[in-house]
Amino acid sequence: MLKIAAYHSPTTLIEAAALLAEDGRTAIAGGTDLLVNPRYMVGVREVVDIRRLGLNYIRVENGWLYIGAGATMRTVAQRVELQGLANGILARGAAVCGSPNIRNMATLAGNIASALPSADTPPALLALDAEVVLVGMRGERVVPLDSFFVGPAKSVRERDLIRELRIPLAGSNALRGGFYKIGRTAEDISMVNAAATLKIQDGKISMARLVLGAVAPVPLRVSRAEEALVGQAATEETFQRVAEIVRDEVRPITDHRATAEYRRRISAVATVRALRQAAGLATPGEEWQHA
């Protein structure tokens, strides 16, 4: 039994934003993080259910893919629009979030709002240049996901509501992706995860994104590695070199899941494996896990 003084179930965004503008309130959708992790309930007395706002859409419009705040992980994992985008890296990230029951409840927006460094969807979203559309009393604002996360469980969201996430589709046909997760057991919170997107022209990498999870206070875009990829041939040698950069750039911690040293080491492995997938060089033997 949670100590909650009121449950609100608004039906319009304006109503929801107004409710959330008050102290001691938080938005709830799937509830799978919120209700089981006391850290999200500190100071919370009332909850605002956002599932009746009509936000459970995934749609393509004007060159953008929009994922509403109500869309569950399962929807994200199963929709063809997402399975076809950059080898389906976001769909695959969503498909390894928790268990099937959790994926039926948890939302993609909730995964972003929770802002945990080990989450499985932010790396793919960052690699796809996603943006977050926030709604508050002052109206709507669009924040690139790249500048959304501030620290563990901290973001620039404040009291705003995530209305949707959006991904630019321009040129996405040429986008190839990879995602690799390393957990302790088959179903686990990531010790390290990595997502990559590449555009390859005439054998050379023309664009690269490389993002790692659980190696820093926020999902880490490794710009130095991205720069090192561009202009290079998409080969094993290039990837190994980039992995060394990643090894230097990550700032992991030691916790009860893994030591910093181990995370640093496997961040290089996850990098290479994600890049190999993106370049179509992955060997099946590596693909034990969901990646």
Added chain:
Amino acid sequence: MDNEYYEPGGGNIADAAHQHDRQVGRTRVVGQKKRRVDARPLVTGAPVYAAEFEQPNMLHARILHSPHAHATILHIDTSKALALAGVRAVLTHEDLPRVAHSTAGQPYPESSPYDAYLLDRRVRYVGDWVAFVAAETPAIAEEALSLITVEYELLPAVFDPMEAMRDGAPQLHEPDITHPNSGQHFGDIYDAAHNIAAHEVITYGDFDSAMSEADIVVEGEYSVPFISHTVLEPHVCVAYLDGYDRLIVVSSTQVPYHTRRQLAAVLQLPISRIRVVKPRVGGGFGSKQEMLLEPVAAALALKTRQPVRIEYSRQEEFTAGRFRHPVILRMRSGVRRDGTLLAISMHSIGNAGAYGTHSFTVTRSTGHKTLCLYRAKAYLFRADAVYTNLPITGAMRGYGAPQGFFALESHIDEIARRLNMDPLEFRRKNHVQKGDWDPMEMVEEEGVWRSKRQFRSCGLPQCLEKGAAAFGWGQPFERGDGKPIRRGHGMATAMQGSGVASFELGGASIKLNEDGSFNVMTGATDIGQGSDTILAQIAAEALGVDMDKIIMHSVDTDSSVFDYGSYASSTTYISGGGVKVAAELVQKQVLDVAGDLLDCAPEDMSIVDSVIYTPRGPSHLRVADIANETLYGKHRQQIMAKGDFWTDDSPAPFFAQFVEVEVDTETGRVRVTKAVNALDLGKAINPALASGQVEGAVAMALGYALSEEVKFDDQGRVRNAGFVDYKVMSTLDMPEMTTILVEDTEYTGPFGAKSAGEVPTNGMAPAVANAIQDALGVRIRSLPITPEKILQALDEL
């Protein structure tokens, strides 16, 4: 195939089967994959567990746990909690008698030191009990806990057993002499000043002399972690006073009778005033071989005179439940170059946690249950169980043997490798044989060594042969040399007991109803392993009726016969033995009446499928006719009998584990891809239940091998108190599994059965370590085998 016993003109098929039964001991119910007697309530979600038991005006209890690893309570203020609306009682150490006891669910006198108090002035681990609250709702009880203020004086704490044994280490317990066995082999805390809860030495033969013959001496130190049973139904019970002012306790327990006795002692009530009822239990694995929450609910029920329910949360299970002893094991053995094992030694140091429940027997078992797997000239085993300011370790499936076998079976693999011998061959050459006497049970009497225990059945050769064949042991396979993913094969063997020799009593009473059905009232506790089904099959078989004629009654200490409870792989062998005795006595009573009616000698008659048979064939009488005759006719009586079973013996089941692993040399992740489990259980009373026991035990052991470990911070607080970070195996982690049941008849057991439940937890961890050695050439001597340990070992190559 049965036609061979079919005599033309001599009867029908049933008659032929009957003849067959008599001639070759073929069974009709035993040995069949019968559906569980409790299948229906389990699959329909019927409220059959203690967790679902309700009483009117039931209060809800919560426990205040210590936030400190070691402290003295200077003062407790409960006034604010008591003032909260809905709070009915708060109990602290000031309100309860201080009775030294052990919470171990063991026969009297318990082979565990008396070092526990229901509540004490001193707390000895983070999670130790400080106060109990009963309130009208769980939420109020929870809030009341936050209103209790406790002033502690912190004491220095110790978490490492090696440090705890040093002079000057913080001492956890004062010596106590209230144990009935005080001054004897066990009973007292062995060395309170050095935190040694219990100590044991077992030797046989002249160790030094045997070692001096050795060509090669192999040594190694192994360690196994602190792990949780993770029973899915947490500890839970309801206590209330009935209209006669008796205390009724409905509890999820493995040991109803031990709990009744211990409750009486701790609460200072006569045993006659207590009744313990065990409904369906949602898993035990040893964690419920313990009096745990029963006295809490009972004390609060006595105080408030209202029913009180208490259930541990998952968090509490992971912080203040019971756990498997972590152990450091040192092995040293000598072999001849030809592969003859000469001498074997083990020294184990177990971490008892804050209290010594089961510590003597578990640490003793690390060697006592394991070293007897091999023949040698000499054995040396030494064990210490050491107190530390960590949560309490106790009984867990395998009971010391999984710890011991990880060391022993890794060590044996290392020896075989040193000799360049196939580890399977080495085992074949050295393992125990049928007819051998247990070297761990040797006693010297007037210069002659005698053993209490002989291995009358031993299906280990068949386990090895059939297991190796099914696995393809020794066959070439794709090893992945030069690739990031490597493969290796490994194996291990194991044994266990069937009950604790000399320390068991089990059985049942059986009563006939008018329709020819029987009530089987057993004291054995079905905790999910299926003993009610197994015992029903044994009863049906011995009575000569089908399963649908058997009504099983779960334990109620007011009506069931006394039984030591479900632990130590005892239910089929011990309680099943008692059930068979009872059923045979009842059948004799039925046949006595039938014989009188049919004018036939009872010893020439039998019952098959509820039909009374004479030497001429089936009669017109069925069991129901005899029931009616005895209840309403001329032979008036209640047909009923009880059967007991106890023995100085403990027949050993044997087990062979074969595995294939894949190791990712870049991440260090290990996956077991294939497992073959071969078990000699004497006789599978129900092959489906038996294979279920094996599969579950192997899965549990796989978690022990690869992922399970309760982790602590430097203050002794659990860091991973939940399924998110305490990783048990999921469907996706499980290998392709083949289970082989070998039946080497144990003639002292019911229908030839010995045990199945624990022995399969012993093989997986060492088999995985051995397979990793095969794959990578590195030896991991500590569990769990995490990816980090693999990479470290590869770095050191």
Added chain:
Amino acid sequence: MPEVDIALTVNGRAVKWHVEAGETLLEALHAHHLKGTKLICGTGDCCGCGVLLNGNSINACCMLAAQAEGGDLLTIEGLAQEGKLHPIQEAFAQEGAAQCGYCTPGFIMRACAFLQEHPHPNETEVRAALAGNICRCTGYVKPVAAVLRAAEMMHE
């Protein structure tokens, strides 16, 4: 505690429940004597409290009861019809897939949702579908076999 009135369908029956704002769906089920749905971890990590809400399998421990307003809820108690076991229940009983049985309702409800969407699964798919359901007794061999068996039975 502030309360909320909700209307929903539970096992085919329309009900109006008076729940507290902070009450989980699992707590509400237990308060209404539907105890077949088990509390095992309480943190959404074992799927032992699995129920079907609008046909989707979810964990009742990490959802507020108030959020179930208007929903169509199916629990383990609602599967058997007039005392006749549902094929999944029958398969679990036949295969010996329930040992202590505490995880069984969660497995059966998860299988129920899964088989509706995948009537002809293979073993790999069944394993993936049950990946979040923790069982400590069976090693998953017989539960997986039971779901495969149930799939067959549902086509017979």
